[in-house]
Structure formats: structure tokens, C-alpha cells
Amino acid sequence: MSINAVQNANIAEERPFIAEAEHDGARVYALSGIWTTRTVAQVDAEMREIETRGVREPLILDVAGIEKIDTAGAWLLERLITALQARNAEVRLEGEGEEINILLGAVREASRRGEEVSRPKPPGFVIAALEGVGRTVYTIRDDFLASMNILGSTIRGAQMKLGRGHAVNLAAIFHQIDRMGVGAVPVVVLMSAIVGGIVAQQGAYQLRYFGADIFVVDLVGILILRELGVLMTAIMLAGRSGSAITAEIGSMKMREEVDALKVIGLNPVGVLVFPRLVALVIALPCLTIIANFAALGGAIVISWFYSNITPAAFLDRLRVGISLSTIFSGLIKAPFMAMVIGILASVEGLKVGGSAESLGRHVTASVVKAIFVVIIMDGAFAIFFASIDF
Template sequence: MDHAPSVATRVEGSRAVWTLSGVWNTRSVHLVDDEMRALETASAPGDILIDIAGIGRMDTAGAWLIERLAAARIADGASVEIAGASAAAQILLPAVREALQPQEARPVARRPFFVIRWLEMIGRFTVGGWQDFLAGMYILGSTIRGAQMKLGRGHAVNPAAIFNQIDRMGIGAIPVVVLISSIVGAIVAQQGAYQLRWFGAEIFIVDLVGILALRELGVLLTAIMVAGRSGSAITAEVGSMKMREEVDALKVIGLNPVGVLVFPRLVALVIAVPCLTIIANGATLAGAMVVAWIYSSIPPEAFIDRLQASIDMSTIFAGLIKAPFMALIIGIVASVEGMKVGGSAESLGQHVTSSVVKAIFVVIVLDGLFAMFYVAIDF
């Protein structure tokens, strides 16, 4: 049976000894609250020893009473020592003491100079980018190595998983790709026709839309939509499996998690993104053709004839060559972020957001690098 809290006082020479015993928790401390308040104002020698070795159990309420008494006596100029604290009390009492400390008396960490903060932020971004690059190379290497090992085993490569991912990432994305691409093509054609009308050169909107769509817009819009749609799904799927320790279970049964989880998705993306790019190119040109017909009275026959004269095979392949590389970037970034997910739903949400942002950023940078490369080789 729990013992009620009690307080015993005595004087040893020039020091007052207050001995506390019993159970000091939320249910019992009200029994000694008046007595503790009396000790806060009682006359006592300059040195006070609070002996809590006799306390059986103590929670935050009991620790608060003891620290309140010590703080009151210290404020009166007395020297207070708390002795006999158990291991749990040695953790609990300092925490309560810090909470009782006035806000203005607590040490405030000085923020470093803003230049130092900027340099620190740049350093953190640089280190984080390098670590992400290494993780991406590990994912890519493990995917290729895992695929080779599975091919050697014959039955381990699962074509059904690859086709399932193609269906989800490729065929399932066709409606949104067609819708967005056709709208963007229509907008570019309308704005181009409006500006070129002042020069009597509306027919050149075909050249504008054809070259822009086939070299840049089609593949870039497709990659951005796939990054937002499929990249986030890959991060969420891999991350949720990591949270549920299914990735560790794959390791336990002797399978390569990267080869099992990432390989089908990367293969599906490399196949689906170029196909979606072709569809996006057609939808962009179709949207531009409709606007040119309605807004500028350019019939579809004239649009197609001018398109054949303004583009060649290099224009078409300039965009298609980018598609597999962008697909690899999206898959690798999404997989890396998925593998970094911790054990909370908050971590999953953060890494899904980070996956989409990083994938879109890297895809745009890669598109710019391809553009400079094409100019350098006159392609």
C-alpha cells in the first residue's frame, strides 16, 4: 500500500535538515502542500539540506513542490542542497527546475551573423546534394546489378511487374498529358499569332509551335507531369514500405530491395516517358492546329504543309533523346527520397514533397544542359 507523503524537520548544528518520505505524486501531494508552503517562509539557518532519499515514487507534481521550495529558499538567500535523489529524480528535478525558471532568466542562444547563416545554409545544401548524388548512383548501380543477377536466375525477373508499372505510369497518364499539352500548344499558338499578326507573318506560328513543341515543350511538360504524378507515387510506395519495415523483410529473405522495388519502376519509366512524349508532341501540335484554324484562319492542310517544311527528323529526335534520361532522373530521385523516409507520416509527406521538387528542378536543369549541348554540336 502506498505511503502518504510526509515532511520531517530537524536542525543539525548550523544546518536545517528537511526529510521527505512517502509517495509524492499527483494524487498525494495535496496532503503536504500547506506544510511545504509553510517551509518556504519559515525561519531557518542559512544552510538547508532537503533529503529525498525516503521518497518511494515521484512524478512531476512532487518534483514541482520540491523545486518550488528550493527556489523560494534560494531567493531568500539560503544555500539549498537536495540529497538522496534516485536516478529517475535526477532526471526529473532538473527538467522541472528549468520549467520553473523565469523566461527572461533562461539563457538565450545568440543567432550567428546573417552571413554565417547563409554560408551554413549553402554548406548544408552542398553536402546534402552530394549525398543525394551518391545515393542516386548507388540506386542506379544496384538496379543494374540487381537486374543482371535476376536475369541469371531466369525466373526472378517479373515481366508482369514491369508491365503493371507501365500501365500505371504510362497508360494512366495519357489523359492528363493530352489535356495539358493540347492546352499549352493552343496558348502558344494564340499568343504567337497575336504577336506575328502585326507583321503579317501569322503562318510562322506553325514554325514556332512545331520547333518549340518537338524540341522542348513536349518532353519537358511530360517529364514535369510524370514527376508530379508518378515520382510522388514511387516515393510514397517505397517510403511506406520502408516505414512498415517491408524493405528490411526483403533483405532478410535474401532479396535485393533496390532490384525488386526500383528496377521495375525505372524500366517502366524509361519505356513510358518517350511514348508519352510522342503523344504530348501530337497533342501540342493538334491544339495549335485548332487555334490556328479558328483564330488565324489557317486550315489544317496549310498547317501540315508548313509543318513538314519547317521541321526535320533532327527536330523530332532532339526531344525524344532527352526522354529516357529524364525518366531515369525522375525514377532515381523518387527512389532515393523513398529510401530516406523515417518512421513517421510527417517524414513520408516531407520526402514526397522533396521528391517532386527535386525531380522537376533536375529535369529543367538537364533540359538546359541538353539545349547547350545541341547548340555546341549544331544539332
């Protein structure tokens, strides 16, 4: 006999059987054989056909002939009993042993709990609103604690080895500066020049009614150097580099590369987060300076063609209208904004689960949170500088 024939014979022996008979005015279904996960699929269609039959007499399920049964077989029996009882049939179980009773009880309890979970009571509007507020507060708390953990690890040092010395990877830092800083120069210059030109044109248009076109230089200089230059650059970096940090760390988390770093004794914060944070802290002030020059350049061109303010006159008035505090008040914000962008991006990246949907959700959350916090921080700095007359 061939191997396939032997296997087919074994499978034929290890299968469930259903025998139907009449006894004392009741319909009897005698169940026998092996009722396990491997075999119950062979009688599933027959069991469903029994569930749909018309029922006029009492039904007896004789399970004394069952040689072996597991949860799958017990679930099939429980489904048949529940379906028949739902049609007002009188069902009686005979020949059951302790094993079958335990399995049927467990399956019945699991089904009851599943029904309770699948049909939750819809909360009222007030309860739902309070629940949303509570979840948001807990999310903010968790994000704050995770951010402080990353910030503390970064301030302490690179910590490439878990608790064993410091090692700064300069190559990784310069690589990140090239990607986040040098790579962002074209888009930052273009955006800043356009915004600077728009501010100059709108300011000149309004000041023309008062014959004070020259004061557009003061308007553009103060607005760009104190607020818009650093703010626009930070927002651009949050969308460009913050999302990249979250996507990179999140992809490593999905592929369990972060866990692999821990297994070989490396600190994920030191390897993945520290170089990116240092690069952002260096790149954002440099990009802010470039953005300021680009915005002022765009304003000079527009003022020249729109208000006949020559570049020499623009620069002369700019030296009078601004001071060193105006320049430094914008640059002081840049490192703090860079830390916020990098920390929030890293926190969201480390929260990514095992699916692409989770990655996309956390990348979006990273950009939104970073831009929101950067704008709040810019307003807080503006109020602080005004209070100390800086």
C-alpha cells in the same frame, strides 16, 4: 482479506512521507519511505506547496529515512532545493548516503546541460547564411551519392535477391507502366493540346503584323517537338508519378516494410525501385510522342480557325519546316528525364522517417527537386545540341 485490499495495503506501505518539525530555530523536513517513479506522484503536490511557502528560517532536508530512491525521486528533491535557493533560502541536506549524492549530482548536471541546450546563442546573419549554404552542399552530396547507388543498382540488374542472381518481375513492370503511362494519357493529351493551341494563337497574333502567318507552323513544330513536348510531359510525370513513388516507398519505410524485405533476403532497390524506373523510362518517351501529336493537333485547330491555315497546308509546311533531328532531339531527352524523376523520387521515399509530417515533407521535396533538375537538364541538352548543330 481480498486481493484489492492487499494491493492497497502494499501501496500504502510503499509510499513517500514528509514530516515537518522545528529544531534549533530551523525548519526540518524529514523525508522517508519509497521515492521512486511509481510513488513520487503521491507527494508532488505537497512538495510544490513547500516550494511556494514563505521562508524566514533555515531549512533542513533530512533524507536519512528514505529507504529507496531513483532518478524521479532525486529530480523531485533537486527541484525543491533549486526552488528554495532561488528565493534566497538557506537549505541544508542531512543524512544523505552515497546513492542519493550520485543521483542528485547526475540530475543537477542533466538540468544544467538542458538549460544550455534550450537557450542557444542566436547566430549572426552571416553565420546563419553560411551555415545554410553548408547544409545545402552536404544535402546535395548525400542526395547525389544515394542517387548513384540506386542508379548503379538499377544498371546492374533487378537484384531481387541480395547478391544472389537476377530476377526481373515483368508483372510489376507492366503494372507500373499501366499506372504511370496509360493512366497519365488523358491529362497529358489535354494539357498538350491546350498549350499547343496557345502557342499557335500567340505566334499567329504576332506574325500577322509581318504578313507571315504561315511561319507559325515552323514556330509550333520546332518549339513543341524540340522542347515543350518532352518538358511538359516530364513536369507532369514528376508531379503525378514522382510524388506517387515517394509516397508509396515512404509509406513502406514508415511501416518498416522496407526493413522486412531486407530481413527476408530481398533487395529493396530490386523490389521497389527497379520496376518503377524501368516503367518510367518506357512510359515517358511514349507519352512524349502522344503529347507531341496532341500539341500539334491543338495547333492545327487554332491555326485553322484563327489564321485560316487549313490542316493540309499546316501539314505541308510542317514537313518543310522540321527535320528528323528536330523530332529526335526531343525524344532523346525523355529517358534521361525519366531516370532523374524516378531516382529522385526513390531517394526521397527512402529518406522518409516515422511520421506523416516527414512523408509530406519528402513528397514535396521530391516533386520540387525533380522539376528543377528536369528544367536544368532540358537547358543543358539544348546547349549541347546547339553546340553540335543537331
